[in-house]
Amino acid sequence: MATSYAGAVRNGTMAASRLHRQVEQKALIELRGGNVDVFGAIHALDLPLLLRPLDGLLGAFIRDPVPGVLITTLRPMPIQRFTAAHELGHYYLQHQPSLDDETILRRMAATSAPAADYQEIEADAFAIGFMMPLWLIVWHCERQGWTAENLAKPGTAYQLALRLGASYKATCLTLGRHNLLPFQRVQDLLKTEPKQVKSALLVSYQPRDYRGDVWLLTERDANTRIDGSRNDLFVLRLAEHSGGGYLWNIDQLRASGFAVVGDAIEDIDGEGVGGPVMRRVTAANLEAGRGTIQLDERRPWDPDEPLARLAVDYDFTGPEEIGLSRAERRILLEAA
Numbered sequence: 001m002a003t004s005y006a007g008a009v010r011n012g013t014m015a016a017s018r019l020h021r022q023v024e025q026k027a028l029i030e031l032r033g034g035n036v037d038v039f040g041a042i043h044a045l046d047l048p049l050l051l052r053p054l055d056g057l058l059g060a061f062i063r064d065p066v067p068g069v070l071i072t073t074l075r076p077m078p079i080q081r082f083t084a085a086h087e088l089g090h091y092y093l094q095h096q097p098s099l100d101d102e103t104i105l106r107r108m109a110a111t112s113a114p115a116a117d118y119q120e121i122e123a124d125a126f127a128i129g130f131m132m133p134l135w136l137i138v139w140h141c142e143r144q145g146w147t148a149e150n151l152a153k154p155g156t157a158y159q160l161a162l163r164l165g166a167s168y169k170a171t172c173l174t175l176g177r178h179n180l181l182p183f184q185r186v187q188d189l190l191k192t193e194p195k196q197v198k199s200a201l202l203v204s205y206q207p208r209d210y211r212g213d214v215w216l217l218t219e220r221d222a223n224t225r226i227d228g229s230r231n232d233l234f235v236l237r238l239a240e241h242s243g244g245g246y247l248w249n250i251d252q253l254r255a256s257g258f259a260v261v262g263d264a265i266e267d268i269d270g271e272g273v274g275g276p277v278m279r280r281v282t283a284a285n286l287e288a289g290r291g292t293i294q295l296d297e298r299r300p301w302d303p304d305e306p307l308a309r310l311a312v313d314y315d316f317t318g319p320e321e322i323g324l325s326r327a328e329r330r331i332l333l334e335a336a
Helices: 006-021 025-032 038-044 076-092 105-107 116-130 134-145 154-164 169-176 183-190 192-202 251-255 328-335
Strands: 049-052 059-062 068-072 098-099 214-217 224-229 233-240 258-267 277-285 288-297 306-318
Touching: 006 076, 006 116, 025 134, 025 192, 038 049, 038 116, 038 328, 059 076, 068 076, 076 098, 098 116, 098 233, 105 116, 116 169, 134 154, 154 169, 154 214, 154 224, 169 183, 183 306, 192 214, 192 233, 214 224, 214 328, 233 258, 233 288, 251 258, 251 288, 251 306, 306 328
Parallel strands: 049 068, 214 233, 224 306
Antiparallel strands: 059 068, 059 098, 233 277, 258 277, 288 306
């Protein structure tokens, strides 16, 4: 056990890196994209997991009669994932039993060193390092073409948060911890509420509520994966060569269980008459669950290969419910 705040942070961060290597998270993400599979790591370590509607707790780590973790089913998926990473840290660092409430979220936002509960500090550092490592942020930024200036914009920070599987607030604070943004830029980001970002993305469409997230998907998301919740929406923004008769086949979205709630065309400046336009499609999840979004850009009358194709694996079955975790169900289905 560490005997200083700095030592506890170092221990937790190093342990997270070791577990990344052990469960080959970096290689998996470089192969298929997405976020760090916290619940998959728990399953890989044969650590018993119970998902229950806990009263007053986000999660717990127990040692007797055998080590195990409990995670609440009453909170959104980013909080479930962070709590699971925190409890996994207790296990991996061989800590004493712990009952964890909202304090773990308040500590993350603290601007000064908390009280010397080094076990909890280690578990916090483990959770941050395991869910939001610098290499994962860099991977997503390189794939999306995001710079530090882009990350200072609420819309970009929000989209990064979705791809990390973390909350907007946790992502902004982590950008500061990794020295990717200065303190004041982080504070400026935190002044923007996620609802404002969602509303701007949806333009004129108004959902029943704004609890769901809104994904902005482009060609840069091709052949990767997104991990969301049942009430999420997404906006597709794709270049369309309609001047040559090529159109994106939006019916493929409907066939996958999505409702198209918005479909508009935006001009691309400087391309001139007959150049490509930007197709902007907003879709809501009706009964999609888990699968692959595949859209082809082709001439409707031409059976030849499409001009372009966008394929994205998705899982919109979150948050975690009572029973097996989604990761464990996926693993069992793949093994069947």
